[in-house]
Amino acid sequence: MIEAVGLTKRYGKTLAVDNLSFTVPTGRVTGFLGPNGAGKSTTMRMILGLDTPSGGSALIDGKRYRDLHQPLRTVGALLDAKWVHPNRSARAHLAWMAKSNRLPAKRVDEVLDIVGLSAVAGKRAGGFSLGMSQRLGIAAALLGDPQVLLFDEPVNGLDPEGILWIRKFMHRLADEGRTVFVSSHLLSEMALTAQELVVIGRGKLISQSSTEDFVSQATENTVRVRSPQLGALRTALGRTGVSIRDEGESLIVSGMDCADIGELAAQTGTVLHELSPQRGSLEEAFMQLTGDSVEYHTEIAEGQVPATLVPAGK
Amino acid sequence: MSLLTAERIKLFSTRSPWWCGLAAVVLPIGFTALLVGQANGGLEVGVTTTQATANLGRSVVMVLAALAVTTEYRFSTIRSTFQATPNRIAALLAKTAVVAALAGVLGELVAFGSWGVSRLLKPSADLALDSADDWRSVAGEGLVFALAAVLALGVGILVRQTAGAVALLLVYSLLVENLIQLIPTAGEDIHRWMPFVAADQFIGVGQRIPDPAFGPWGYLVYFAGISLVVLAAALVTANRRDA
Ligand SMILES: Nc1ncnc2c1ncn2[C@@H]1O[C@H](COP(=O)(O)OP(=O)(O)OP(=O)(O)O)[C@@H](O)[C@H]1O
Ligand SMILES: [Mg+2]
Numbered sequence: 001m002i003e004a005v006g007l008t009k010r011y012g013k014t015l016a017v018d019n020l021s022f023t024v025p026t027g028r029v030t031g032f033l034g035p036n037g038a039g040k041s042t043t044m045r046m047i048l049g050l051d052t053p054s055g056g057s058a059l060i061d062g063k064r065y066r067d068l069h070q071p072l073r074t075v076g077a078l079l080d081a082k083w084v085h086p087n088r089s090a091r092a093h094l095a096w097m098a099k100s101n102r103l104p105a106k107r108v109d110e111v112l113d114i115v116g117l118s119a120v121a122g123k124r125a126g127g128f129s130l131g132m133s134q135r136l137g138i139a140a141a142l143l144g145d146p147q148v149l150l151f152d153e154p155v156n157g158l159d160p161e162g163i164l165w166i167r168k169f170m171h172r173l174a175d176e177g178r179t180v181f182v183s184s185h186l187l188s189e190m191a192l193t194a195q196e197l198v199v200i201g202r203g204k205l206i207s208q209s210s211t212e213d214f215v216s217q218a219t220e221n222t223v224r225v226r227s228p229q230l231g232a233l234r235t236a237l238g239r240t241g242v243s244i245r246d247e248g249e250s251l252i253v254s255g256m257d258c259a260d261i262g263e264l265a266a267q268t269g270t271v272l273h274e275l276s277p278q279r280g281s282l283e284e285a286f287m288q289l290t291g292d293s294v295e296y297h298t299e300i301a302e303g304q305v306p307a308t309l310v311p312a313g314k
Numbered sequence: 315m316s317l318l319t320a321e322r323i324k325l326f327s328t329r330s331p332w333w334c335g336l337a338a339v340v341l342p343i344g345f346t347a348l349l350v351g352q353a354n355g356g357l358e359v360g361v362t363t364t365q366a367t368a369n370l371g372r373s374v375v376m377v378l379a380a381l382a383v384t385t386e387y388r389f390s391t392i393r394s395t396f397q398a399t400p401n402r403i404a405a406l407l408a409k410t411a412v413v414a415a416l417a418g419v420l421g422e423l424v425a426f427g428s429w430g431v432s433r434l435l436k437p438s439a440d441l442a443l444d445s446a447d448d449w450r451s452v453a454g455e456g457l458v459f460a461l462a463a464v465l466a467l468g469v470g471i472l473v474r475q476t477a478g479a480v481a482l483l484l485v486y487s488l489l490v491e492n493l494i495q496l497i498p499t500a501g502e503d504i505h506r507w508m509p510f511v512a513a514d515q516f517i518g519v520g521q522r523i524p525d526p527a528f529g530p531w532g533y534l535v536y537f538a539g540i541s542l543v544v545l546a547a548a549l550v551t552a553n554r555r556d557a
Contacts, residue, residue, distance in 0.1 A: 097320070
């Protein structure tokens, strides 16, 4: 379990992380979501004891990272896939890390095998593609077979195959009972990967909840109804006090679910041609929530949002 | 022990230490050969003459030592280092030990290589190591190289950028210490306390200081003291600041 209590980081005048408190539960994939510059990487560096908090603390199973003995056995992390010496081979990179925590040398070959880099283990890491570098970083994170794993934007720049591989991999790690904390600035990606969500904006906590709750709270749940007797249906619905909106040949009802609308239609003898639940777009919801806290605003046209997604863990 | 092994793997798994090491040994031996080979009646070749160009190797070894840590900052592997070993002082001391040991070995190779090549080229000269002072002048290079590496590593940790650290080290050791003598009146007095001047007094090369404050070994201790102070400052700084 990772616990942040009042975590704060100031760089000169910039308040990168502002009194942030959250917990990352065991055995689940927890997404760490926030727009660019929200302070995700900074928070992760503080969890790993690389940056010293200006205030508050981050604890891993109740201990500060810098108090851990042979920390790679407890916490594995991939913060940036480029943090390797380009002229060092993948195997040598893992070998020194393994040695520093007294991990057996054969563990290096094991993790290379897990991430599928065995064939290029002797090649210089500088020549690796982004996907390969990312895998090398994951191999390094897995070296000590840790219970807690941190990944900072692991799918950034990967192709769909790479993204799918990482997503499945995270699920596998959580299914093995590990704590997985993974950051992203894309809610659509996190909705598929994470079961829990810690959402931040401008260094502040916006929400911590299950992904499902976050999505259903954040998005407006509506039902689309089509009927040849639209007028009669509108009157019947109007009496219940729900809000109704016309959209072309159909009604968009919010505040009543499909079952209730169906029963109401049966009672009033109305024919239905369509009765379908609608989900608001996740990205829309995310932007609504973090809108005030986005550091670098851009002009985004309303409605330019990706298709609806179903949260993970369903 | 495992930290030393980790640092050894790190050091020898990239190419630059190999090239630096080769240059550090070949350059001074080559120039010694030129110097001794051309010496005739005018220059009397003695044991310390064979060490006259060793400082070239010492400079290259300082570059090697600085690079050992500045490349870690350059590629952010220092973060992986501190992530694997949150006790930063222990991690950096392990690196210092490994780099200093390599520097010591290179120093002995330079010293005995230069001495050996001189013997080959001038069999007539009296180059036998038949006194404690002779041994100090030759075998002592290993100590000087190791301590110079410690100093360079400390500067590397403090400066973090390769170009800055290397420029600072080379300009300082090759130019500033000599040019400081140009300062009116105080110049000479400052010069005699300069660390690399002290190292030269230990070996017995370079400018002789009139009325030396210490004997040769005292100068070595003085040089070691300065190197360790720089290293200590670097360790404290690295422990405090964000990685
Ligand atoms: N070392 C540093 N020195 C000064 N400012 C910093 C430093 N690191 C981060 N910041 C600032 O802190 C804020 C948070 O940055 P951080 O990298 O943690 O955001 P992020 O959520 O990881 O963003 P992204 O999604 O772009 O990776 C930014 O305003 C950034 O400019
Ligand atoms: Mg980031």
